[in-house]
Amino acid sequence: MTDANAAAAPSRSRNFIKTLEIDTRLLGMVGAFVVVCIVFNVMTDGRFLTPRNIFNLTIQTVSVAIMATGMVFVIVTRHIDLSVGSLLATCSAMMAMTQTSFLPAMGLDFGNPLIAPVAILVGLLTGAVIGGFQGWLVGYLSIPAFIVTLGGLLVWRNVAWYLTNGQTIGPLDETYQLFGGIGGTLGTTGSWILAVIGVVVTCIAVWSARRARIRHEFPVKPVWAEIALMAVGAVLILGFVAVLNAYEVPSRVLDRQFEAAGQSMPEGYSEGYGVPYSVLLLIAVAVVMTVVARKTRLGRYIFATGGNPDAAELSGINTRLLTVKVFAIMGVLCALAGLVASARLSFHSNDIGTLDELRVIAAAVIGGTALAGGVGTIYGAILGALIMQSLQSGMAMVGVDAPFQNIIVGGVLVLAVLVDIIYRRKTGAT
Template sequence: MSDATAQTPVDRARASHLGPVARFLKDTELDTRMLGMVGALLIIWALFHVLSGGLFLTPRNLWNLSVQSSSVAVMATGMVLVIVTRNIDLSVGSILGFTGMIMGVTQAELLPQYLGFGSPSIWILAAIAGLIVGVAIGALHGYVIAYLGVPAFIVTLGGLLVWRGAAWWVTSGRTVAPMDATFRLMGGGPDGAIGSTWSWIIGIIACAAIIWLLMNARTQRKRFRFPLRPLWAEAFLGTVTCGVILACVWVANSYPWPVGIVRRYYQALGQEVPEGAYIAHGIAIPVLIALAVGIVMTFVTTRTRFGRYVFAIGGNPEAAALAGINTRWVTMKIFMLMGGLASVGALISTARLNAATNAQGTLDELLVIAAAVIGGTSLSGGVGTIAGAMLGAVLMQSLATGMILLGVDTPLQNIVVGLALVIAVWLDTVYRRRIG
């Protein structure tokens, strides 16, 4: 099928009556809600950059912003599935705090008694222990919600209190530190990044994957005789996406190690510090973890039977049950997945802090819910995207980071976050009313 015959005469006639912007959006098939969120993010960045005297859009701040967004972004991918099925999870912050404390105690106090300090397996076993606990908590919540019929709001509100108290009970309020040296790499920092060379390699591989996905999608459309995007639209999407990826790599590589760390690095090698020595951070490991989770969750939601069941339940639970979907088991698996992702968020957060504290994860549940909703997930169910939720996490962290640079007090920061959440839900209501 050629490009000229990719559309029917009726389609071409309709397209001829569209304005240039509408025709562009139709040809590229871009999501207008996602474009609106990207535009809002860019406006926020520009505003904070001006108000902070040029401090916001610097490689250092953007690199730190990406690291700080990782934990919430990971959990937001799971919250999308929870909200899509018309549920809510208010306990994710407390689960993060409890599983983080489990990881901290396991690697700092329990395992060294048997394996010795510095054993290479300590951090792996600690991470597995936290993951198992997170999935188990999610399974408990899911069972009570799906099989005992208790509303998710009540179950997870109780979980918020229970697991926050349990985190305190594990150590009687003590802060557990330090973490295993290898475990700390999951939190970023000079050692917790992959450097300039590997960052460029990953960026190039990502661009190649984008081009392959576009070509494969076009091939599949031809195979099943679906309408094709114009070639210029395919080229535009590939060019812009690859440009954004390479720009992100460039920013990550533009943030160098501090002078003191560079000096200690060369001293450890027994060498003199070269004149003008420059060592780039590159992409941080927690950012790679968040991106990997995002890719996997996108595949799960769009390419698996489980993902189709989730959106079917969110669209119409009664019809999904009549169609033979085991809605209770799917709901339970969603909360198990949410618990596991909260433990991944705990891994990143604990490694970044180099400690497990009782305040860890406080109010994270609000940030995660806000990220999912701002990212386009509808509280009415049935609608949501993983990419939107992750972008929402970056937007929420951008607000927090920008206000910190401006010296805004914490209470006012909470007011702004609360207003952002309310406005996002209001816009979602208006959007659904218009398309309805």
């Protein structure tokens, strides 16, 4: 009887997961992330899971996570982009020089409200043009993406150096710096409003998906399973916002703010940071990229081409132009990542984005994107970026040397590919 109960327990667990239609790969990534957090929290005597460290971990993840969403499309179409870190540096250099040199020469003084928008637009155009050019070399001239982007890794890193004459450029515009994280947040009230909106949108999305499946006569989960997913989503959103709100602004900073306003800070007054603007940018990118992947013709073409390039071309898909579009999207996302990275530093430095190509590819692969093409998710790539940053942050906190950190990251990348291969063999996935 005991053996029968023991055998039935795993079966019930599998049936429960099947009923909820939970991606087992996603479940494994979440489990790995939880294990990483617990291990480092124990090793740091509870400092890893403090609101302050979680806040810092969040803003440090954003730039890599933004690029990882684009890397999903690149890898899904059976290509690779080794130039993302160098392209980030070039876009960052262009935005920095626009703010500190080009626009002031045109009469726009430092502090002008047009400086940040124009600089960001220049960065986005730079990323789109360079990314599209690399995609043209791959798609129309049939040069392997590995070679094109390996060359890009060397070219664009040094283009960024020449743009700035090897100098650190800063300080950057104050409005521009708001996208860096700690300097620009919603505050506690705005964050709670965002959390409520997020919960409502999550519930509507789950229920709308259920109604759509019913309308098309597809099988649906039990109502209790839908409610359980809504509840889990609500708890995660509210918990995340609560943790970020718990990280309080230092009293000396608040005191300076009150002094600037000609007031004295009330005794016992405190204020939380809340959700950073950079995280809002990541959320916006994730939503747009998910919609593109699931709801648009471009997304269908990307996954169809990755699944079988020859069949896709025979069906009428212009795979060459599609390659240009995918690399142009990657370039735009590199520019957004450059915005976040340089804004967080408040200046452009020559080493910005160094080794980000490793982190971005690792994030996409850990997140379940198959190097064979045709398979990948946006949310998986973001979770993969969070796992990678958690590893690096945790190792830094326990005193692991930077070279050994890179050794660990490289090992994790190889392990992730091995796990992907084993998973696909066992599940029969292609």
